[in-house]
Amino acid sequence: MKKVKLRTRLFYKNITMTSVPSVIVAIKVSKRTGVCRLKIKCIDQKLQLRASDIDLFFVVQKDRGENDSNNKKREEILCVITNDNKSGFYDDPTYGHKWTDLKDRFGTFLKTCFEDDDGNMGKSYDEIVVERKGGRTYNFDFTVRYKKDGQEAYVIKKLEFKKGKSVESLPQILSIPVGNKEFDILPQSDLYSRVFYDRYLSDYVKLHEDESIVVPCRQEYEKHIVAVKPATPFFRALYDADNRDDIGFKTAKNAIVKTSISEYLAENVVKERVAFDVVQKKLQDTQSGKTFVMWNGKEFVRHAFEADDFRLTGDLRIARGNTVVFETVKRGSVSCLLRWKNRMGVMNPAWQISYSSVK
Numbered sequence: 001m002k003k004v005k006l007r008t009r010l011f012y013k014n015i016t017m018t019s020v021p022s023v024i025v026a027i028k029v030s031k032r033t034g035v036c037r038l039k040i041k042c043i044d045q046k047l048q049l050r051a052s053d054i055d056l057f058f059v060v061q062k063d064r065g066e067n068d069s070n071n072k073k074r075e076e077i078l079c080v081i082t083n084d085n086k087s088g089f090y091d092d093p094t095y096g097h098k099w100t101d102l103k104d105r106f107g108t109f110l111k112t113c114f115e116d117d118d119g120n121m122g123k124s125y126d127e128i129v130v131e132r133k134g135g136r137t138y139n140f141d142f143t144v145r146y147k148k149d150g151q152e153a154y155v156i157k158k159l160e161f162k163k164g165k166s167v168e169s170l171p172q173i174l175s176i177p178v179g180n181k182e183f184d185i186l187p188q189s190d191l192y193s194r195v196f197y198d199r200y201l202s203d204y205v206k207l208h209e210d211e212s213i214v215v216p217c218r219q220e221y222e223k224h225i226v227a228v229k230p231a232t233p234f235f236r237a238l239y240d241a242d243n244r245d246d247i248g249f250k251t252a253k254n255a256i257v258k259t260s261i262s263e264y265l266a267e268n269v270v271k272e273r274v275a276f277d278v279v280q281k282k283l284q285d286t287q288s289g290k291t292f293v294m295w296n297g298k299e300f301v302r303h304a305f306e307a308d309d310f311r312l313t314g315d316l317r318i319a320r321g322n323t324v325v326f327e328t329v330k331r332g333s334v335s336c337l338l339r340w341k342n343r344m345g346v347m348n349p350a351w352q353i354s355y356s357s358v359k
Contacts, residue, residue, distance in 0.1 A: 049073060049076060051092040053073050053077065054098045054099050072134075074295075075141050078106060082129070106300060109302065110128055114146055114154055123148070124153070125147055126148055129147065130143075130159075139160075140290055141160050143156065156291055158291065159290075159291050159292075160291070160292050161293050162293070162295070163294075164296065167292055167305075168354075170354060171354055172354055174286055174287065174353040176353065177348065177349070178192050178338075178350055182282055184275055185269070185274055185278065185324070185351075186275070192260075193349055196264075196349070198218075201215060202215065204345055205238075207249055207253055208238075212237075216234050225348070226347070227347060227348075228342070235346065238345070242346055257344050261322050265318050269318060271315075274316060276326070280312045283334060284311075287309075287310060289304075290304065305355075309328065309330060309355070309357075310328060311328060311330070312329070322339065323336065332356055333356050335355075335356070336351045338352075
């Protein structure tokens with residue numbers, strides 16, 4: 001076998017923890033030199049923890065705009081307290097005791113997960129490694145590996161961290177972009193993003209009173225509406241306009257978008273047209289076998305779904321003009337809220353999915 005040299009565009013020195021995840025996004029081998037170039041994207045490369053960040057677990061955060069950033073920091077903290085016993089955070093004179101307290105509580109939780117599994121009778125471990133996942137590629141946050149003498153004794157493949165009292169208190173257990181072909185509630189020809197483009201987008205753009213904003217063709221619109229950040233001048237103009245302190249504009253814009261959602265659901269989401277089997281399969285595939293670790297402010301609580309939790313009856317209803325509610329055979333419900341994740345009417349329409357065991 002021919003040896004090849006590896007040269008990375010992005011390199012981290014002295015990384016011994018698995019809490020800094022990376023994704024290889026491109027591989028190219030030179031025919032002339034045999035050098036393999038890897039373009040590596042590291043998740044949260046700018047994320048730097050401070051000792052005071054431990055209060056994200058113990059103090060209520062009032063700025064909802066920081067929710068995403070705060071959640072990423074909480075996930076990183078769980079990696080640190082599991083994988084790095086020599087972190088200087090434990091010695092901090094102000095926050096060190098909180099780091100130690102959380103480490104002990106999370107360690108107890110992971111120990112309980114191992115002992116509660118019937119398949120672990122007689123097994124033991126001497127090391128726990130928490131690998132951070134997350135991002136659009138995964139529908140969970142961590143993989144936890146229990147090792148004995150360097151060998152795997154047990155693996156929790158899917159561990160999802162959530163801050164809240166229970167799974168049912170969460171506004172979301174799963175988010176799926178509109179247009180995801182594994183979650184075609186309705187035929188692709190009736191996607192919400194297409195209906196919005198055809199019937200509502202022009203009225204929305206007119207609100208800007210800017211002739212330089214040119215609506216792209218539908219193919220171009222659908223290509224870029226799923227981007228994380230504005231990728232074209234058209235989306236940049238909509239995004240920047242949404243930052244303006246113009247109450248009249250935002251009120252009119254929000255009215256158009258809310259009407260588009262309520263009319264879309266009323267006209268399209270009916271039992272005869274909805275693909276119940278697709279909805280059920282996606283929920284079972286992503287949520288079955290996943291362990292939720294809930295932090296309620298005092299302790300970590302475990303919750304796990306079973307496949308039957310998402311077995312649908314074939315009944316549905318529309319709630320609040322923006323949510324499709326599916327009933328389950330276990331007398332529970334799955335709610336699919338249709339909303340825009342990145343500025344209302346601008347980018348990323350998605351289904352925000354939550355669960356309740358009571359109708």
